[in-house]
Amino acid sequence: MVIDMNAKGTVFKYGDNVDTDVIIPARYLNSSDPAELAAHCMEDIDGNFIKQVKKGDIIVAEKNFGCGSSREHAPIAIKAAGVSCVIAETFARIFYRNAINIGLPIIECPEASRGIENGDEVEVNFDTGVITDVTKGTSFQGQAFPEFMQKIIASEGLINYINSK
Amino acid sequence: MTQKILAAAAGLEKVEAGQLIEAKLDLVLGNDITSPVAIKEMDKFTVKGVFDKDKIALVPDHFVPNKDIKSAEHCRCVREFAKKNEITNYFEVGEMGIEHALLPEKGLTVAGDVIIGADSHTCTYGALGAFSTGVGSTDMAAGMATGKAWFKVPAALKFRLTGKPAKWVSGKDVILHIIGMIGVDGALYKSMEFVGDGIANLSMDDRFTIANMAIEAGGKNGIFPVDEKARQYMAEHSSRSYKVFEADPDAVYDGEYTVDLSTLRPTVAFPHLPENTHTLDEIKAMDPIAVDQVVIGSCTNGRLEDLRTAAEVLKGRHVAKGMRCIVIPATQAIYLQAMEEGLLKTFIEAGAVVSTPTCGPCLGGYMGILAEGERCVSTTNRNFVGRMGHVTSEIYLASPAVAAASAVTGRISGPEDL
Numbered sequence: 001m002v003i004d005m006n007a008k009g010t011v012f013k014y015g016d017n018v019d020t021d022v023i024i025p026a027r028y029l030n031s032s033d034p035a036e037l038a039a040h041c042m043e044d045i046d047g048n049f050i051k052q053v054k055k056g057d058i059i060v061a062e063k064n065f066g067c068g069s070s071r072e073h074a075p076i077a078i079k080a081a082g083v084s085c086v087i088a089e090t091f092a093r094i095f096y097r098n099a100i101n102i103g104l105p106i107i108e109c110p111e112a113s114r115g116i117e118n119g120d121e122v123e124v125n126f127d128t129g130v131i132t133d134v135t136k137g138t139s140f141q142g143q144a145f146p147e148f149m150q151k152i153i154a155s156e157g158l159i160n161y162i163n164s165k
Numbered sequence: 166m167t168q169k170i171l172a173a174a175a176g177l178e179k180v181e182a183g184q185l186i187e188a189k190l191d192l193v194l195g196n197d198i199t200s201p202v203a204i205k206e207m208d209k210f211t212v213k214g215v216f217d218k219d220k221i222a223l224v225p226d227h228f229v230p231n232k233d234i235k236s237a238e239h240c241r242c243v244r245e246f247a248k249k250n251e252i253t254n255y256f257e258v259g260e261m262g263i264e265h266a267l268l269p270e271k272g273l274t275v276a277g278d279v280i281i282g283a284d285s286h287t288c289t290y291g292a293l294g295a296f297s298t299g300v301g302s303t304d305m306a307a308g309m310a311t312g313k314a315w316f317k318v319p320a321a322l323k324f325r326l327t328g329k330p331a332k333w334v335s336g337k338d339v340i341l342h343i344i345g346m347i348g349v350d351g352a353l354y355k356s357m358e359f360v361g362d363g364i365a366n367l368s369m370d371d372r373f374t375i376a377n378m379a380i381e382a383g384g385k386n387g388i389f390p391v392d393e394k395a396r397q398y399m400a401e402h403s404s405r406s407y408k409v410f411e412a413d414p415d416a417v418y419d420g421e422y423t424v425d426l427s428t429l430r431p432t433v434a435f436p437h438l439p440e441n442t443h444t445l446d447e448i449k450a451m452d453p454i455a456v457d458q459v460v461i462g463s464c465t466n467g468r469l470e471d472l473r474t475a476a477e478v479l480k481g482r483h484v485a486k487g488m489r490c491i492v493i494p495a496t497q498a499i500y501l502q503a504m505e506e507g508l509l510k511t512f513i514e515a516g517a518v519v520s521t522p523t524c525g526p527c528l529g530g531y532m533g534i535l536a537e538g539e540r541c542v543s544t545t546n547r548n549f550v551g552r553m554g555h556v557t558s559e560i561y562l563a564s565p566a567v568a569a570a571s572a573v574t575g576r577i578s579g580p581e582d583l
Binding site for chain 1: 201202210285287299350353549
């Protein structure tokens with residue numbers, strides 16, 4: 001079964017080692033409400049993010065995105081802010097698991113991470129793993145999502161997926 | 166060593182790096198920040214209840230005693246879940262401690278265990294020869310419900326430790342040195358396996374500190390061989406039987422490093438990454454770095470030995486004028502022992518404050534938040550932007566000895582400078 005899923009949006013570009021403390025500072029972790037968390041997403045490195053982000057937009061970063069704490073609040077905040085996909089050269093491992101488990105699509109692709117700039121319009125095809133920079137007219141081959149990961153994402157997370165099995 | 170533990174937990178004879186496996190869990194851990202999210206996820210399961218009420222540990226420690234109304238509600242959510250599911254190892258205020266200091270002390274983590282915890286510093290228990298790793302709340306929920314977790318078997322990096330560390334050089338200096346050497350993603354997705362005759366010269370508290378910060382190099386886990394000191398620790402703290410795994414002589418490693426402990430110097434990680442390390446000797450050649458606050462505590466360095474070291478430095482001295490020095494024993498047992506040994510008296514006489522066990526300031530929760538532009542020398546584990554307070558504040562990570570000495574002088578210093 002192939003699920004028809006794609007992402008399309010404007011890029012917010014960041015560098016190496018974007019940690020979970022800047023994605024969602026711990027001072028807001030007394031809440032676990034996605035909308036409340038989203039309101040402070042990326043606040044400590046990019047105060048404009050939450051003012052400008054639109055549904056479907058894409059985050060592109062460099063090495064070790066999501067390093068630090070295991071707080072699932074980080075991918076929850078990003079997803080609730082409307083982000084449709086995160087592309088990075090590499091992800092920290094707990095963040096990687098958490099993102100898949102809550103159904104936030106993420107792709108490792110060093111070439112896309114280097115080639116895409118802030119503000120570019122980008123499309124991602126989850127079946128093929130192809131990332132297209134519409135602004136620049138370039139495309140990159142990222143890792144395609146295995147079927148089980150696509151199903152987890154389509155089910156909006158691991159628990160629903162386990163229930164559906 | 167990690168691969169052998171995972172193979173046994175998955176019921177397989179052998180596993181290889183990259184293989185996806187499903188392993189049985191010996192313990193599933195959560196705290197007051199991550200558990201409420203997991204408990205909400207548990208409600209979605211069609212099958213209700215937990216897999217084993219004795220193999221789940223719930224430790225409210227981050228914002229506890231409750232720092233505000235929302236935290237109080239989170240803690241109540243955890244408390245009610247623990248009550249409803251008759252969780253044996255729920256630790257209320259009064260018996261709680263910082264989770265990664267508390268669980269080994271309570272004997273809940275032993276060699277050969279497979280442990281997941283919804284807290285990134287769950288890797289601490291590798292000091293006892295267990296496989297333990299941090300996960301998120303959804304994995305915690307699935308673990309509590311099913312008693313299993315899927316893992317991608319990690320490749321391993323070997324760190325051969327030789328020699329004996331000098332006076333004032335501790336486990337914190339060893340791990341900061343290693344992170345400085347390999348970087349914050351130097352062990353990404355990998356297991357950090359410590360070997361070598363230098364390990365015999367490291368106390369259990371040193372080893373807990375080292376394994377604790379494996380995550381700061383991106384590691385999936387950090388693990389030590391089980392020697393006489395580890396056996397003695399487990400005999401003193403646990404009634405559980407344990408299983409010792411040893412690496413094969415022909416085990417495959419992705420990389421090998423040797424660290425001669427006798428050559429290490431007290432090491433400090435500058436803002437805003439744990440890899441930005443400098444030795445005290447390098448720091449002495451720089452302009453003095455003035456400090457507003459010192460924190461001695463956390464799952465990294467709030468154990469008894471850490472407090473003894475800090476007290477040794479502070480004994481008969483006083484913290485600098487205008488300096489706030491905050492000491493946080495990691496568990497009630499450590500607190501009590503520190504009191505009986507007179508360490509708390511030393512801290513208070515030196516002008517430091519002593520807090521109830523809490524993660525508090527380490528993650529910018531409460532109990533020592535930094536104002537705009539303020540600087541802190543801290544024995545905690547992360548110095549990310551805004552971690553302890555204002556986005557322009559700065560954290561320098563160091564050992565208890567350096568932190569205590571810096572509290573006395575008001576600038577980053579070592580005990581030898583006093």
